[in-house]
Amino acid sequence: MSNQLLRKHLLHTPEVAAASVLGSELVIPEEGTRVLVTEVEAYGGPADSPWPDPAAHCWPGVTARNAAMFGEAGHLYVYRSYGIHLCANVTCGDCGVGGGILIRSVAVLDGEDVVRARRGARGADMPSHQLGRGPGNVGQAIGVTLEDYALDLFSEGSRIQLRSSVVKPAEAIHSGPRVGVRRASERPWRLWLDHPSVSAYRRHKNASGEY
DNA sequence: GGTAAGATCAGC
DNA sequence: CTGATCTTACCT
Numbered sequence: 001m002s003n004q005l006l007r008k009h010l011l012h013t014p015e016v017a018a019a020s021v022l023g024s025e026l027v028i029p030e031e032g033t034r035v036l037v038t039e040v041e042a043y044g045g046p047a048d049s050p051w052p053d054p055a056a057h058c059w060p061g062v063t064a065r066n067a068a069m070f071g072e073a074g075h076l077y078v079y080r081s082y083g084i085h086l087c088a089n090v091t092c093g094d095c096g097v098g099g100g101i102l103i104r105s106v107a108v109l110d111g112e113d114v115v116r117a118r119r120g121a122r123g124a125d126m127p128s129h130q131l132g133r134g135p136g137n138v139g140q141a142i143g144v145t146l147e148d149y150a151l152d153l154f155s156e157g158s159r160i161q162l163r164s165s166v167v168k169p170a171e172a173i174h175s176g177p178r179v180g181v182r183r184a185s186e187r188p189w190r191l192w193l194d195h196p197s198v199s200a201y202r203r204h205k206n207a208s209g210e211y
Numbered sequence: 212g213g214t215a216a217g218a219t220c221a222g223c
Numbered sequence: 224c225t226g227a228t229c230t231t232a233c234c235t
Contacts, residue, residue, distance in 0.1 A: 081218065179218070
């Protein structure tokens with residue numbers, strides 16, 4: 001798959017977009033780091049959007065926090081989770097249409113020493129496949145900050161870039177309910193590859209399948 | 212202007 | 224299972 005096709009897929013449904021981001025690579029040229037996206041979750045937009053999704057940050061409509069998700073597809077939406085972690089999404093959908101793909105897990109391909117150093121003392125004796133396991137850990141692994149908010153992942157000048165990767169057999173894609181979401185908890189919008197870096201499924205304690 | 216819940220992780 | 228820690232949305 002080419003970068004051009006990847007960008008095109010980001011304008012289709014959140015599921016198609018998520019399937020395309022899965023298996024692509026995040027690259028930080030200035031560091032020489034490169035990671036493979038092994039787990040993602042698709043998130044849609046508000047009630048009046050083409051893909052209504054009560055579990056999405058877009059659901060309430062445009063706010064200062066989620067503005068990037070309503071902008072051009074292929075940009076980085078960064079948000080603080082539980083007051084502690086920074087998580088990264090690839091925006092999808094046409095301008096004005098909310099949507100994003102949450103990067104839940106990555107496998108480090110290049111620059112593992114840089115990633116380990118960033119993960120601090122814990123990173124030193126951590127198995128490689130755990131360096132980017134779970135959305136909060138992905139944020140730490142790639143060293144994302146709020147300064148990176150809304151950056152264009154397809155611009156050669158961006159600190160962080162998204163690139164399509166090698167062949168990805170369709171049968172290697174698994175899917176199931178999203179982790180830790182209460183609303184629309186039955187929707188199978190979590191996609192992952194068969195790889196040890198993928199996080200464990202945890203159901204929300206008050207999960208409800210409504211909507 | 213106050214508050215409850217949340218797309219989480221690590222340590223008991 | 225729980226604490227850490229903070230932003231957002233939705234009340235009053």
